[in-house]
Amino acid sequence: MHQPHRLWATSDIHIDNQENYQLLLDLSDQAYRNDMLIIAGDVTDNLQKLLDLLTAMQEKFLTVAFVPGNHELWLTDKTHQHSIEKFEAILAACDELEIVTRPVRFGQTDQSIWVVPLFSWYEQAPDKPASLFAPKHGVIDKTDELWRDFFLTKWPDSLELSIAEYFLELNSENLALSYDDPVVSFSHFLPRQELIYSNTTERRQNPLNRDDPYPEFNFSRVAGNWDLDKQIRDIGSRLHIYGHQHRNRTREIEGVTYISHCMGYPIERKSRHIARDAEHPRLIWQPDTGFTC
Ligand SMILES: [Fe+2]
Numbered sequence: 629m630h631q632p633h634r635l636w637a638t639s640d641i642h643i644d645n646q647e648n649y650q651l652l653l654d655l656s657d658q659a660y661r662n663d664m665l666i667i668a669g670d671v672t673d674n675l676q677k678l679l680d681l682l683t684a685m686q687e688k689f690l691t692v693a694f695v696p697g698n699h700e701l702w703l704t705d706k707t708h709q710h711s712i713e714k715f716e717a718i719l720a721a722c723d724e725l726e727i728v729t730r731p732v733r734f735g736q737t738d739q740s741i742w743v744v745p746l747f748s749w750y751e752q753a754p755d756k757p758a759s760l761f762a763p764k765h766g767v768i769d770k771t772d773e774l775w776r777d778f779f780l781t782k783w784p785d786s787l788e789l790s791i792a793e794y795f796l797e798l799n800s801e802n803l804a805l806s807y808d809d810p811v812v813s814f815s816h817f818l819p820r821q822e823l824i825y826s827n828t829t830e831r832r833q834n835p836l837n838r839d840d841p842y843p844e845f846n847f848s849r850v851a852g853n854w855d856l857d858k859q860i861r862d863i864g865s866r867l868h869i870y871g872h873q874h875r876n877r878t879r880e881i882e883g884v885t886y887i888s889h890c891m892g893y894p895i896e897r898k899s900r901h902i903a904r905d906a907e908h909p910r911l912i913w914q915p916d917t918g919f920t921c
């Protein structure tokens with residue numbers, strides 16, 4: 629039977645939670661054989677477990693595309709000296725497994741799209757124009773004490789750029805390509821400040837989609853990077869997938885549709901901060917009918 633080439637997306641699958649891992653392993657071995665799966669970061673900090681998961685998904689999907697999130701760059705053992713060394717080891721292992729980390733055309737000859745992975749990190753300095761920082765008034769900011777990246781990542785002293793600038797710079801080859809079909813891009817981090825906050829429609833659909841369950845933690849400090857949005861627009865992206873916040877949204881902003889479809893932690897689905905449909909990757913594009921949103 630002819631099966632179409634479909635594009636699916638997920639992120640923040642956090643497979644150290646066995647329930648999440650099992651949900652992915654339980655995906656059909658037959659239904660996605662012509663399809664592509666985007667995994668937009670935050671699988672696990674354990675490199676071997678990451679590669680096992682990517683291999684398992686590759687056995688189900690025709691193509692798997694991946695960018696590391698912040699959890700992948702945590703140094704939880706002594707294998708790597710710093711987080712960039714671990715990042716490079718992840719990319720090398722992905723190349724060996726033929727996991728896509730660079731732009732690729734997907735579909736059939738008469739109906740295809742470009743899928744463009746974009747590496748990123750959040751701009752941490754609140755006074756830099758690329759930062760998504762928004763101050764919270766009337767609370768003590770304990771983000772520095774609460775955010776585990778600050779304890780579990782390590783960066784080389786020789787890094788001349790900010791961490792955020794370093795990762796965006798890696799995308800320069802992708803920006804130089806010319807894309808002759810519609811572009812779907814994806815990153816782990818958020819490309820725009822307004823995506824941090826729920827809007828009226830989202831609050832109506834899910835009253836639990838609160839903006840601020842932890843007042844002393846200011847997520848905007850570690851959310852993303854405005855310069856990532858410039859790259860998304862430079863390559864003419866029609867649709868951008870992102871993750872990281874564990875707040876799922878679909879928003880059209882100035883001609884680009886932004887989608888977050890994080891699987892998140894089991895507790896977040898049980899408490900309905902994340903809808904149950906995030907247990908399964910989201911259909912993004914298919915031939916004939918095109919984009920699903
Ligand atoms: Fe995550």
Ligand SMILES: [Fe+2]
Binds near residue numbers: 699
């Ligand atoms: Fe993340």
